[in-house]
Amino acid sequence: MSTSGSTSGSTSGTSRLTVAQALVRFLAAQYTERSGIRQRLITGTWGIFGHGNVAGIGQALVEYADDMPFHQGRNEQAMVHAAVGYARQSGRLCAQAVTTSIGPGATNLVTGAALATINHIPVLLLPGDVFASRPADPVLQQLEVPYAGDVSVNDCLRPVSKYFDRITRPEALIPAALQAMRVLADPAETGAVTLALPQDVQAEAWEWPEEFFRERVWRVAEQMPEQRDLYDAVRAVRAAGRPLIIAGGGVHHSRAEHVLGLLAEQTGIPVASTQAGKGSLVHDHSQDVGGIGHTGTATANQLARTADLVIGVGTRYTDFTTASGTLFDNPDVRFVNLNIAGFDAHKMGGISLVGDARVGLQQLWDKLREHVVDTEIIPAHRVDPAYEMDYREAKARWEDLVSQAYAVPDEKMPPTQAQVLGLLDELVTGDDILINAAGSLPGDLHKLWRTRSRDQYHVEYGYSCMGYEIPAAIGVKLAAPDRPVWALVGDGTYLIMPTEIVTAVQEGIAIKVVILQNHGYASIGGLSEAVGGERFGTAYRFRAGDGTYTGDPLPVDLAANAESLGMRVLRAGTVRDLREALKEARASDVPTCVYVETETADTVSGVPPAQAWWDVPVAETASRPSAVEAREEYDRQARARRRHL
The missing domain is CATH 3.40.50.970 (Thiamin diphosphate (ThDP)-binding fold, Pyr/PP domains)
Structure with missing residues (x-):
């Protein structure tokens, strides 16, 4: 610079x-x-x-x-x-x-x-x-x-x-x-x-x-990696039998999507994405295998477990991406990390390529194409066809699960959260931008959402900050005034920071806010149950006779709240109502809110469970059976943790 x-x-x-x-x-x-x-x-x-x-x-x-x-x-x-x-x-x-x-x-x-x-x-x-x-x-x-x-x-x-x-x-x-x-x-x-x-x-x-x-x-300089490091990376790619690319946010920041797609198409190397990197390849790209890590797809995570080479591009390797150090368990796995920040490029050991993602990927692909060295023709590199067939079939199986989660057997019933995403999936084009940051939605979106453009998927998961969505949607709309911008929020997030609705109304910034009411911190409630916390303090309910928050749901009307701040509000009680409300909101030229109460029971949500572990420490000693059982499972998973040096 x-x-x-x-x-x-x-x-x-x-x-x-x-x-x-x-x-x-x-x-x-x-x-x-x-x-x-x-x-x-x-x-x-x-x-x-x-x-x-x-x-x-x-x-x-x-x-x-x-x-x-x-x-x-x-x-x-x-x-x-x-x-x-x-x-x-x-x-x-x-x-x-x-x-x-x-x-x-x-x-x-x-x-x-x-x-x-x-x-x-x-x-x-x-x-x-x-x-x-x-x-x-x-x-x-x-x-x-x-x-x-x-x-x-x-x-x-x-x-x-x-x-x-x-x-x-x-x-x-x-x-x-x-x-x-x-x-x-x-x-x-x-x-x-x-x-x-x-x-x-x-x-x-x-x-x-x-x-x-x-x-x-x-x-803004487009820094080139050291050539010696680049040659080491090329040798590692050519020697790998099951390579996997992990696309992080740096792919978007450097506008490297096109060259990443070209490299993946020509080499057959599959591409998994972090939350920040999702959309680096559109969902129907032949080499896209979806999200990776704790909230990722079964396809990407199985490829990560068997990969002998992981090529990280613009990723920080957070605990969600690495499944808290348990995901890359091939004993022979090696890493190549391309990142503009040296601090991130040197993570996980292996070969560090410090440089711009677009320039680095272009140089990598140039050296993997057919070329001549001392009169010897070095053929273009491509993975084994059997490997390609393997991950493409696995991706097709995952897509079937996505379709099942989106399926609507009865349009007269309240929708599940997955069905809300499915209805949006039917409606949007590559012009639409979806914004989310916290709760259970990031996990569902990372697993299920079918990205149609490089910048459609805007999930802030570096800090996963509740309250981000509505103000961020305003900022995005200011930068992209001609595109539909959706802020997807649960009731917990909405209650933390609805204030900028007033700004959107004042300035005529036509964002679309979808409020999913499930009466509490559903994501943390599920996590609490899984780690022996028994969903303590996570529901928005009255106290019951025993003092716990297990009474009736609170009579909070978030739609009325949004309306009182000046927003146009569309209420949806059923799948059919929601489909029409989303269409109306997308066509609206004023700030518009779609409010829907979702079905929350896990048995009907249809979202596949986590495909990889996440390290959330569990009480080492406890008298309650739920905590004792959770600790046993924690110890079992933690034994697979590995430091890549």
């Missing part, structure tokens, strides 16, 4: 501006460029104003309203989620800023910042801070730390930021702002970037060099 020189304007003289005005003007002149395409880096600012930023950043955004679009939010965490959704849909080449007041407004950013950093998505955070000059001590909302006078609540953002600085003098903004842009535009380092702005410094004026405000283009 590098910067280019000035493209317009004077580079001499000075301008007297406040720190906040200078920052906004600076941000409006920053661009990214990749493959010759230039875009604004910071395309807008989200904000909630209080005494920490109202007269600083707030005034500056008024001053430069034509240069920096503004979006009014309702919750600080949600504003970060919206900015993350926007940046992800924009391929990480465009980002948005989020400004808050000091105190609780700033600390509300922490969850969103963690989500952005974990998922490697750029977002600029501009929280207000306490007075740098300390005219009164403490001021309203100031955290007093007796042993350190330079600590504020904004220091909570340090561990979840990829870059952090506190601007205590005007001139300090210049190096800090440049470093902030560098990190935001760096595909290996990007995440949340925080510039904490003391409220007095925001409003302080200074003579700024015009050079600071020139247009800068941050070129």
Whole structure:
């Protein structure tokens, strides 16, 4: 990643501006460029104003309203989620800023910042801070730390930021702002970037060099792997009998879908996907074998268990992907890891290819094609036809299970969660974008959803943050205004953060929200039962006579809540109702909610169970039979755990 020189304007003289005005003007002149395409880096600012930023950043955004679009939010965490959704849909080449007041407004950013950093998505955070000059001590909302006078609540953002600085003098903004842009535009380092702005410094004026405000283009380099490592990888691929590619989020970030598909088609190597990588190949691609890991398909997981070579492309190898270290159990398995981040490329041992996914895959395929070495013709590489037949037949069997889960025997009955997905599957095209993050839906989507385009599947599973879906849908819709955008939420997630419905209504952002009401934390309830927790504290019900939450369901009307926030609401009581409501919502040009109560009994849900283990520690000693049995199963599974070095 590098910067280019000035493209317009004077580079001499000075301008007297406040720190906040200078920052906004600076941000409006920053661009990214990749493959010759230039875009604004910071395309807008989200904000909630209080005494920490109202007269600083707030005034500056008024001053430069034509240069920096503004979006009014309702919750600080949600504003970060919206900015993350926007940046992800924009391929990480465009980002948005989020400004808050000091105190609780700033600390509300922490969850969103963690989500952005974990998922490697750029977002600029501009929280207000306490007075740098300390005219009164403490001021309203100031955290007093007796042993350190330079600590504020904004220091909570340090561990979840990829870059952090506190601007205590005007001139300090210049190096800090440049470093902030560098990190935001760096595909290996990007995440949340925080510039904490003391409220007095925001409003302080200074003579700024015009050079600071020139247009800068941050070129996103397509780093090439080391050639020696690449040759080692080629030899490993040619020697493998059962290779498997794992496509992670890096495939999407580098726009490597096409070259991945070409390599897979020409070599016959099957491609499994993580949550972040799903859609790297569309569902009917001959080499796509679906999701991998704890929420993956039986096809992909069996291939992983027998693979003698695993080629990870842009994946972090989370515990869900590796089944907590139990999935890759071929004693001879080796790994080739292609990743822009050296930290991730060196996981799992094996051969590390540090570089851009698209460039690395292209070079790998170039060397696997027919070529000549010292007059000897090296034939193009392709896996054994029997291996291809094996995984294609397994994929067909899995597709039969998906169809069974989607099947509707009685349209007059309430739908199961899988049937809700099946009805959406009938309706959508490659234009539609589905957003989800938490609960049981990510697992069902990873197993069942048939992706039709490279960016249709938007499941945030790096942080799996409840409350992400609705604000993220707003951000995605801002980045893709002509496409249908769906936020799929359970009742637990909806209750955590419905606030940005008001923003969608205010701005006329026609997102579609599907609320699945199953009266509690269904996903954790199922996990609790599996690990001996007996679904304790996971249902949304009244207390029974014994004090447990096993009474009648709570009389909460989430549809009425969404309607009270200004959204158009369509209620669906049966499969037939739901089919019509989804069609109507897709055609709607206003924010629309589809509300449905789902059938929750496992016996009728139809979703295949987990195809691989996930390590959730179980009580080592207990008197209740459920916990004792769960621990026995835990010990059995844990014995298969393996470190790949």
